[in-house]
Amino acid sequence: MRTLEWDVNNQNLRMIDQRLLPGELRFIYCNTAAEVASAIREMVVRGAPAIGVAAAFGMALAAQRSRAVNRPQFLQELQEAGETLRAARPTAVNLSWAVNAILKMVMESSASLSELKHLILDAAQCLADEDVAINRRMAEHGAQLINDGDTIIHHCNTGALATVDWGTALGVIRYAHESGKHVHVLVDETRPRLQGARLTAWELQQYGIPFDIISDNAAGYFLQTGQAQKVFFGGDRMAANGDVANKIGSYMLALAAHDNGIPVYTVVPTSTVDLTLAHGGLIPIEERSPEEVLGLQFQGQTVVPRGATARNPAFDVTPARLLTGIVTENGVIYPPFEINLLKVIKTSEGDQE
Amino acid sequence: MRTLEWDVNNQNLRMIDQRLLPGELRFIYCNTAAEVASAIREMVVRGAPAIGVAAAFGMALAAQRSRAVNRPQFLQELQEAGETLRAARPTAVNLSWAVNAILKMVMESSASLSELKHLILDAAQCLADEDVAINRRMAEHGAQLINDGDTIIHHCNTGALATVDWGTALGVIRYAHESGKHVHVLVDETRPRLQGARLTAWELQQYGIPFDIISDNAAGYFLQTGQAQKVFFGGDRMAANGDVANKIGSYMLALAAHDNGIPVYTVVPTSTVDLTLAHGGLIPIEERSPEEVLGLQFQGQTVVPRGATARNPAFDVTPARLLTGIVTENGVIYPPFEINLLKVIKTSEGDQE
Numbered sequence: 001m002r003t004l005e006w007d008v009n010n011q012n013l014r015m016i017d018q019r020l021l022p023g024e025l026r027f028i029y030c031n032t033a034a035e036v037a038s039a040i041r042e043m044v045v046r047g048a049p050a051i052g053v054a055a056a057f058g059m060a061l062a063a064q065r066s067r068a069v070n071r072p073q074f075l076q077e078l079q080e081a082g083e084t085l086r087a088a089r090p091t092a093v094n095l096s097w098a099v100n101a102i103l104k105m106v107m108e109s110s111a112s113l114s115e116l117k118h119l120i121l122d123a124a125q126c127l128a129d130e131d132v133a134i135n136r137r138m139a140e141h142g143a144q145l146i147n148d149g150d151t152i153i154h155h156c157n158t159g160a161l162a163t164v165d166w167g168t169a170l171g172v173i174r175y176a177h178e179s180g181k182h183v184h185v186l187v188d189e190t191r192p193r194l195q196g197a198r199l200t201a202w203e204l205q206q207y208g209i210p211f212d213i214i215s216d217n218a219a220g221y222f223l224q225t226g227q228a229q230k231v232f233f234g235g236d237r238m239a240a241n242g243d244v245a246n247k248i249g250s251y252m253l254a255l256a257a258h259d260n261g262i263p264v265y266t267v268v269p270t271s272t273v274d275l276t277l278a279h280g281g282l283i284p285i286e287e288r289s290p291e292e293v294l295g296l297q298f299q300g301q302t303v304v305p306r307g308a309t310a311r312n313p314a315f316d317v318t319p320a321r322l323l324t325g326i327v328t329e330n331g332v333i334y335p336p337f338e339i340n341l342l343k344v345i346k347t348s349e350g351d352q353e
Numbered sequence: 354m355r356t357l358e359w360d361v362n363n364q365n366l367r368m369i370d371q372r373l374l375p376g377e378l379r380f381i382y383c384n385t386a387a388e389v390a391s392a393i394r395e396m397v398v399r400g401a402p403a404i405g406v407a408a409a410f411g412m413a414l415a416a417q418r419s420r421a422v423n424r425p426q427f428l429q430e431l432q433e434a435g436e437t438l439r440a441a442r443p444t445a446v447n448l449s450w451a452v453n454a455i456l457k458m459v460m461e462s463s464a465s466l467s468e469l470k471h472l473i474l475d476a477a478q479c480l481a482d483e484d485v486a487i488n489r490r491m492a493e494h495g496a497q498l499i500n501d502g503d504t505i506i507h508h509c510n511t512g513a514l515a516t517v518d519w520g521t522a523l524g525v526i527r528y529a530h531e532s533g534k535h536v537h538v539l540v541d542e543t544r545p546r547l548q549g550a551r552l553t554a555w556e557l558q559q560y561g562i563p564f565d566i567i568s569d570n571a572a573g574y575f576l577q578t579g580q581a582q583k584v585f586f587g588g589d590r591m592a593a594n595g596d597v598a599n600k601i602g603s604y605m606l607a608l609a610a611h612d613n614g615i616p617v618y619t620v621v622p623t624s625t626v627d628l629t630l631a632h633g634g635l636i637p638i639e640e641r642s643p644e645e646v647l648g649l650q651f652q653g654q655t656v657v658p659r660g661a662t663a664r665n666p667a668f669d670v671t672p673a674r675l676l677t678g679i680v681t682e683n684g685v686i687y688p689p690f691e692i693n694l695l696k697v698i699k700t701s702e703g704d705q706e
Contacts, residue, residue, distance in 0.1 A: 022658035186664070189646065191544060191568035194656050197649065202658045213646055213663040215544035216570050217602025221638070221669040224604065249570025251577065252605040259608055285574070293542065293566055296550065297650040303547050305375035305555045310566040311539070316574040 002132075002165050003050050006057060006125060011064060013057045015045045018161055022202035033062040033081035040088040040095070043193065047162025048236045048272060049131050052094030055085040056124035059102040063120040066113075074113055078106060090284045091245050091315045092236040093274045098127060128164045134269045134329040135166035142172030142232075142267055142327040143179060150176075150229045151184045153219050153257070156247035157199035158234035158267065169232040169267040170200060172327060177209045185211040186222055190247060192292040192312060216249050220256040231257040235268035242320030242337030243280025244268065248313055254322040263324035270328050270345050280317035288312045355485075355518050356403050359410060359478060364417060366410045368398045371514055375555035386415040386434035393441040393448070396546065400515025401589045401625060402484050405447030408438040409477035412455040416473040419466075427466055431459060443637045444598050444668045445589035446627045451480060481517045487622045487682040488519035495525030495585075495620055495680040496532060503529075503582045504537045506572050506610070509600035510552035511587035511620065522585040522620040523553060525680060530562045538564040539575055543600060545645040545665060569602050573609040584610040588621035595673030595690030596633025597621065601666055607675040616677035623681050623698050633670035641665045 004015040013030040019042070020026050028044055030036045036058030040051050062081030068074035082099040089095060105123055106116060146152070152173055156162075159170035167174065177183050185204055190196035197213050204211045214222070222228045231253060235244040244250075244266050257264045277283060290310035296303045304310075325332045330344040357368040366383045372395070373379050381397055383389045389411030393404050415434035421427035435452040442448060458476055459469060499505070505526055509515075512523035520527065530536050538557055543549035550566050557564045567575070575581045584606060588597040597603075597619050610617045630636060643663035649656045657663075678685045683697040 020654075023654050189544070189649070189656075191542070191570055194649070194651055197646075197656045197661075198658075201661045205658055205660065211662075212643075213657060213661055215601065215646055215665070216568075217544055217600075217605065218664065218666055218669075220604040220608070221601060221666045222664075224669065225638075247570075248568065248574060251573040252570065252609050255573070255608040255612055256605050285578075290565075293550075293568055295652050296542070296547070297653070298547055299648050300650070301373075301376050303542075303550045304566060305551075305558055307558065308550075308554045308566055309564075311571065311575075312568070313571055313574045316571075316577065 002128070003161050004045055004054050004057065004164060006121070013054070013061060015039060015054065016161065017044050018046060018199060019044060022198055031061065032065060033058040034084055036061060037084045037088040040085070046195070047157065048092035048094045048234065049135070049163040049168065049269060050161070051089060051092055052098040052271065053124070053128045053131055053164050055095045056098040056102055056127045058085045059099060060121040060124040063117045066117070068113065071113065074116070075106065078103060089286055091286045094271055097271050101127070131164040132166055135163055135168060135171045137329040138168060138267050138269065138327050139166065139171040139175035141332050142265065143175040145263070145265060145325070145332065146172070146176040146181055146183060146230065148181045151186060151227060152230045152232055153186045153188065153222065153228045153253065154200060155188045155196065155233040155250050155253055156190045157195035157203070159200060159203040161199050161203065162234065168234040168269070170203060172232060172267055173209065174207050177207060183209060185209060186219070186228055187211050187213045188216045188219060188249065188253065189213055190249065191216055195247070219253050223256045223260045223262050228262060231262060231264040233266055235266045235272050236315060237283050238268055238273045239277040239280045239283060240273070240275045240338060240341065241279050242323060242326060242341060243317050244323070245280060245283040245285065245315045245317050248316050251316040251318045254318045258322045264322055265325050265327055266318070266323055267327040270330065273341055273345055275345070280319060283317060285316070286314045288314045355481070356514050357398055357407050357410065357517060359474070366407070366414060368392060368407065369514065370397050371399060371552060372397060375551055384414065385418060386411040387437055389414060390437045390441040393438070399548070400510065401445035401447045401587065402488070402516040402521065402622060403514070404442060404445055405451040405624065406477070406481045406484055406517050408448045409451040409455055409480045411438045412452060413474040413477040416470045419470070421466065424466065427469070428459065431456060442639055444639045447624055450624050454480070484517040485519055488516055488521060488524045490682040491521060491620055491622065491680050492519065492524040492528035494685050495618065496528040498616070498618060498678070498685065499526070499529040499534055499536060499583065501534045504539060504580060505583045505585055506539045506541065506575065506581045506606065507553060508541045508549065508586040508603050508606055509543045510548035510556070512553060512556040514552050514556065515587065521587040521622070523556060525585060525620055526562065527560050530560060536562060538562060539572070539581055540564050540566045541569045541572060541602065541606065542566055543602065544569055548600070572606050576609045576613045576615050581615060584615060584617045586619055588619045588625050589668060590636050591621055591626045592630040592633045592636060593626070593628045593691060593694065594632050595676060595679060595694060596670050597676070598633060598636040598638065598668045598670050601669050604669040604671045607671045611675045617675055618678050618680055619671070619676055620680040623683065626694055626698055628698070633672060636670060638669070639667045641667045
């Protein structure tokens with residue numbers, strides 16, 4: 001079962017509603033690009049690769065539902081849908097990347113409108129299948145970094161749920177496990193949305209990988225007392241120099257690992273690299289609703305006093321200097337990242353030609 | 354109103370039940386040393402200075418309730434009570450410190466048993482009053498480090514509730530505010546027990562100090578984007594070299610501040626310094642119940658999947674190299690801490706002679 005999938009019978013997009021996990025496994029169906037954008041904004045679907053593919057299906061829905069009678073009108077509608085989808089969440093570059101890929105294909109094609117509708121849906125399907133294939137390749141490359149017996153600290157959710165299937169950083173851990181290595185995962189709960197405690201813990205249970213949930217605050221303790229050997233997380237947008245925006249808290253986790261000589265790896269498809277940005281300070285950081293911080297309950301009680309306010313940035317930037325390596329579908333790359341990132345991306349584009 | 358206070362009418366110890374705040378302000382009354390130990394363990398009362406004074410009153414209760422007919426029997430009972438109290442929470446040194454101070458006084462005194470009972474209660478009262486006085490002096494020293502307009506990141510709760518009254522790190526911020534400086538506090542929610550979101554936010558509301566609650570993960574973002582100018586926290590035990598054990602997460606917070614050139618201050622009475630430990634790696638770190646991590650609810654749902662397990666260390670050690678200064682009742686001290694800590698502690702002991 002995929003996190004998101006085109007429903008052939010209903011001709012719409014079916015997604016697992018991740019807000020309800022692990023309590024309940026329920027699907028929602030999106031019929032328009034606007035519904036997809038809203039599902040992305042509300043985090044029905046989340047994870048950079050997954051929202052990239054969701055956006056591609058959003059474009060396919062815009063095309064399918066279009067009543068445009070000529071090419072300029074059709075293009076205009078697609079561009080508007082693309083804008084809506086891109087605006088849903090600003091940090092992950094995969095959204096723009098997928099929307100732009102579809103728009104480029106349409107603009108370069110001389111096919112008829114009805115042919116284009118099929119071509120766009122095929123392209124979205126392709127991106128979905130490609131996501132799974134890329135994740136498998138990253139997993140294979142990344143699993144070589146894991147030793148038998150490693151305890152790994154993992155941040156947020158980067159598993160099958162964050163992608164179409166298989167996962168990025170969690171996919172690496174899963175691959176190591178399935179190759180027979182003994183791994184133990186310390187699962188950062190990942191406040192405020194608790195993707196670690198809710199989703200990663202649930203996935204690890206499915207895979208039979210042993211784990212303990214920890215508060216995000218506790219990662220430093222395990223690193224400073226020698227109880228963890230690796231740190232793995234994903235990435236939402238990487239600048240040309242290797243600085244990577246990822247779920248809030250990744251930066252402090254990477255600092256603590258680095259301070260104790262523990263390797264830190266980010267696992268990102270090359271589509272996550274935004275070569276137009278020289279460094280991470282230029283990546284737009286989404287600030288989400290304060291309710292995500294304030295809505296907490298503990299042992300049946302509301303936690304915060306009435307009238308309290310909150311700030312809620314959803315991402316931070318881990319500087320490239322804190323990363324030991326970057327796992328991509330084209331292999332693990334090491335510093336100097338400015339140079340080596342460019343090499344794997346060129347290789348990747350070469351592959352596709 | 355003090356966090357903990359001897360109730361003259363009932364001849365017992367009255368404490369605010371901090372587990373119920375901010376929803377409800379309710380007191381509990383302890384009649385025996387064992388009840389005090391249990392209240393400390395269950396975090397009815399928490400904060401290194403507060404549990405130190407609570408332990409002193411625990412010793413007073415052991416003395417008051419004693420039916421010993423001779424001095425050895427009395428001493429034996431007090432020593433047993435001291436053991437129980439010391440074992441309640443291992444990390445904060447203030448507990449042992451207070452218990453030892455009482456035991457030393459008893460052993461050096463030639464007073465009768467009934468006189469001793471009064472003397473012990475007086476000593477506990479003295480420690481309580483001294484805690485408030487020491488906090489005021491720390492606040493005065495520390496407030497000089499705060500500039501008008503500063504945004505300060507604060508971890509855990511170090512306010513009146515963590516002490517008998519006034520507070521340590523939060524006392525410094527309060528003093529700066531009352532001196533007319535404009536300060537804004539970014540309140541780390543402080544998982545797993547959420548002392549920041551529950552207690553610090555509540556205290557700041559009482560004092561009229563503007564604040565926003567943030568997830569612990571978000572501190573790094575505010576530091577790396579220049580939105581915070583200082584970091585302040587307390588301390589539960591400081592080694593002779595200045596390494597300080599404090600609420601879990603302090604270490605990663607200090608790392609993030611240090612990485613961005615933002616000053617980090619710990620505010621600790623000299624009683625927090627344990628000269629018997631050469632460095633922070635020797636400080637015993639309490640690991641508490643996994644339920645503190647697993648018991649989380651969010652927007653009405655239990656968060657973690659059934660059967661999940663957790664690890665829950667309650668403290669970590671911030672190495673002295675990450676500290677800009679240590680605020681004590683005898684002034685702010687700067688590196689080299691090994692030397693300068695010894696100076697203020699000698700001064701402090703000199704004062705008491």
